[in-house]
Amino acid sequence: MSIRGSNSLPLSDDVIEQIFHFLPSFSSLQSTIRVCKDFYKIFNAHPRTIVRRVAYNIAGPALPQAIRLLRYRCEDDTNSSSSEGSDPDDETTNGPPLTQSETKKLINIARVASKLEDLFSFRHKDRSSKTSKLSSMESWRFRRAIYRLMLFSCVFPGSKYHFLSEDEDGNDDDTDANFKRIREDRKAKRDFIEDFFTEEILEMYAVAHFLVETAEWASLAHGCEILMHILAAYFGDVALCAGPEAILASYEAGSVVPIQDAAEEMDLVEELITEYIEHSLRSVLESTQTAIPAEDKTFWNKILSDVPGKDDLCKRCGAAEGLDLWSESNWEYLRGIPTFTVDQIRQYLKGQLPLSITETAFLRAQLEPISQPSLYMDMVTELFDVKRPEFNDWNKEDLLCTPCLKIFVGEHLHLWLLERKRAAGRQIPDDCWYGYNCRTQTHRREHAEKLNHLSPPTRG
Numbered sequence: 001m002s003i004r005g006s007n008s009l010p011l012s013d014d015v016i017e018q019i020f021h022f023l024p025s026f027s028s029l030q031s032t033i034r035v036c037k038d039f040y041k042i043f044n045a046h047p048r049t050i051v052r053r054v055a056y057n058i059a060g061p062a063l064p065q066a067i068r069l070l071r072y073r074c075e076d077d078t079n080s081s082s083s084e085g086s087d088p089d090d091e092t093t094n095g096p097p098l099t100q101s102e103t104k105k106l107i108n109i110a111r112v113a114s115k116l117e118d119l120f121s122f123r124h125k126d127r128s129s130k131t132s133k134l135s136s137m138e139s140w141r142f143r144r145a146i147y148r149l150m151l152f153s154c155v156f157p158g159s160k161y162h163f164l165s166e167d168e169d170g171n172d173d174d175t176d177a178n179f180k181r182i183r184e185d186r187k188a189k190r191d192f193i194e195d196f197f198t199e200e201i202l203e204m205y206a207v208a209h210f211l212v213e214t215a216e217w218a219s220l221a222h223g224c225e226i227l228m229h230i231l232a233a234y235f236g237d238v239a240l241c242a243g244p245e246a247i248l249a250s251y252e253a254g255s256v257v258p259i260q261d262a263a264e265e266m267d268l269v270e271e272l273i274t275e276y277i278e279h280s281l282r283s284v285l286e287s288t289q290t291a292i293p294a295e296d297k298t299f300w301n302k303i304l305s306d307v308p309g310k311d312d313l314c315k316r317c318g319a320a321e322g323l324d325l326w327s328e329s330n331w332e333y334l335r336g337i338p339t340f341t342v343d344q345i346r347q348y349l350k351g352q353l354p355l356s357i358t359e360t361a362f363l364r365a366q367l368e369p370i371s372q373p374s375l376y377m378d379m380v381t382e383l384f385d386v387k388r389p390e391f392n393d394w395n396k397e398d399l400l401c402t403p404c405l406k407i408f409v410g411e412h413l414h415l416w417l418l419e420r421k422r423a424a425g426r427q428i429p430d431d432c433w434y435g436y437n438c439r440t441q442t443h444r445r446e447h448a449e450k451l452n453h454l455s456p457p458t459r460g
Contacts, residue, residue, distance in 0.1 A: 016042045021053040026103050029054050048097040055098055059110045061136070062143035066113075067095065069151045070105040112245050113146045119251065120210055124300045125307055128329045134304070141303045144200065145207035146244055152277055153243035156189060158266025189280040198290050199302075205281045205293060206302040208240060211247050215239035215259060217336035218250035222257075237276035238263050254335065254373055297322060314401035316394070325399040332377040335367070339402055340376070340409075342367050348410035351436035351457075358441070358448045359417060366420055379416065383408065386415040418454040428452055433459040 020043060023029045029050070033043050043050055052063075059066040098106070114132075120142060121132040134142060193201060215236060239247050242262035249258035266273075275282075282292060293299050297310065310322045326334070334340040345367070346353075346360050353359050367375050384396050387408075394408060414436055421428060429450060432438045435457035441448040 013042055013045075017046055017050070020046075020050045022057070023054050024057050026051075026054060026058070026107065051098050051103070055103065055106055059106060059113070060143055061140040062113070062147055065144050065147035065151075066106060066109055067098070067102075069109060069147050069154070070102050071095070072151055072154055109147065109150065109245075112150075112248050113143045115248055115252075116146055116211075116214075116244060117142050119214065119248075120207075120303070122330070123213075123333070124210070124323055125304055127309065127323055127325075127327070135306070138304055141203050142207060145203040145303070148196070148200075148204055149208060149211065149240070149277070150244050152189075152192065153241055155192060156185070156241075156276075158238075158241045158263070158273065186280070189277070190283055193280045193284045198285070198288055201281060201284055202290070202293060202302040205278075205285070206300060208277055208281070209295070209299065211240060211244055212236035214251050215247050215256075217333075218247075218254060218259070219256040219336075220338060220341050221254040221336035234273050237273045237278075238266070240276050241266060241273065312399055314404055315398040316400060316404040319401040319403075321401045325401055326405050327399050328381070328396045331380040332373060334380070335373070335376045337402075339406060345409065345413070348406060348413055349436070350410070350414050352439055352442055353414060353436045353453065355442040356448060356453060357443070357445050359414075359453065362421070363413075363417060366417070380405075380409070382419065383412045383416050386412055386419055388412065388415075414454045418452075421454075431455040431458070433457065 016039060020029065020032065023032060033040050055067075056063050117132045117134060117139060118130060121134050122130055125138075126133040132139065193204075196204070219235065239250075239259050242259050246258045246262040250256055285292060293302060300307070307323065309325075311320060312322050312325055313320055314325060338344065342364055346363050348354075349356075349359065349363070367379065369375065381396065384394070387394060388411060391408065391411065400408070418428070429452050432441070432447075432451035432453050432455070434440075434453075435455045436453055437457045438447075438451075438453050441451075441453050
C-alpha cells in the first residue's frame, strides 16, 4: 500500500517531489510551485535538492563545472595573478544552495554551452541536424570543457593587465616588475590547467580549437576578413580571451563585432595574448609526455566517440572528405568558409566577369547583408534551379566536396545573377557579342551597363 504522505492529493509526497526533479527549467519550477498549496509545501520541505535537480536538468552532468564558473568572482585587484576564487574543489563539493541570482546566471551560461554544443555537433558530428546529436557522454565532455574555458577567460581577462601599458618612461625597475608579473601570470595559468586530468586537458584543447574555428568563421562571414585593428596573428587568442559567450554572439550575428567589442576592453599585450591558453595546455601535456593532438580528422575524437559520417565520399569525385562535404543541410555555413567568401566567390564567375565593373557589384549586393544568414542557402538552391543540361544528374541532396561544389558554382553563377536581375524587375539588355569574355566591360562602365554580359560569347 502506497503512503500518500501529508498532502490532500491522490499522489504520495515522493511522487510529487519526483515531478519537481524532472522539471526542465526554473520558470517551470516557479509555475509548478504555484499549482496548489500541497506542491508549495512539498517544495519548501526540499528546496535545496529540488533546485539543484532542476539546475542539473538545465546544465547537464557538467553542472559542477557550471557552478564553479558562476560562483567565481573576477578579481578587481590586478596586483594578484593568482586564480583565487576558482578552487577546483568547487567541482567536487555541493557547496551552498543556489541563490536566485546564481540561477539566472546558470540559465545564461547553460544557454551558451547548449548553443555551442549544437554548432559543434552540426560541424563535426552530424551535418544534417542543427540541434546536438552528441551522446550524453560526448555532451558531458564538451560542456565540461566549455565551462572551464569560460572560467579561464574570467580568471585571466585581457583587462587584468593594464599595468603593462603604463610603463612609458622606460624605467628599468618598472620593466623588471612587468616581466616578473608576466612570469607569475604564466605560472598561474599552468597551475590552473594542472588541476585537471590529462583527458580533460585534451578535451579543453580540442574545444578551444573549435572556438577559434568558430570565431574565424564569423570574421569571414562578416565579409571583411579579420579586422585590421585586431592583429590577424592573434585573432584566435583574442577570441578565446573574450570568451565563449562573445564567440557565440559573433557566430549568431555572422559578425566579428561582439569579439571586437570585447577586445576593446583588453590591453592586448603580445607576451600575454600570444598562445593565450594553448601555451599552458601544451606545456602541461608535454610535461606528462602526452602527445599533442594532430589537427586532422581525428582531432575531435577527444570529445566524440562516434561520427557516423566520417567516411562519407563526394558523390562526384569520390573524395573521402567526411563531415567536410556539402549538401542542402549545410550550405548556409558556406558564407564563413575561405573558399566561398564574397571576394573569393566572384573569382569563379566565367570569363572576364570577375573584373566586371557592374556584375561584381551586383553579386556583392546579393550576398553581403550579414543580417540575412540564409543568402548562401538561397543562392545554391537557386543555382540548382538554373543548372545546365550537362549537370542534370547533380542533385541538391548530393554530398559534394569543396572543389566539386566550386566547379558547380562557377558553371552557374552567371546564370543565377541573370535570374536575380529578372526577379528584381530589371530590363535585360541585348547580349554582348563577346558575352562574359568581353574585355571592354572591365574598364568602360557605359558599355558594361549597355549590354548583357551574363551570356556565352557568340563571337571571338
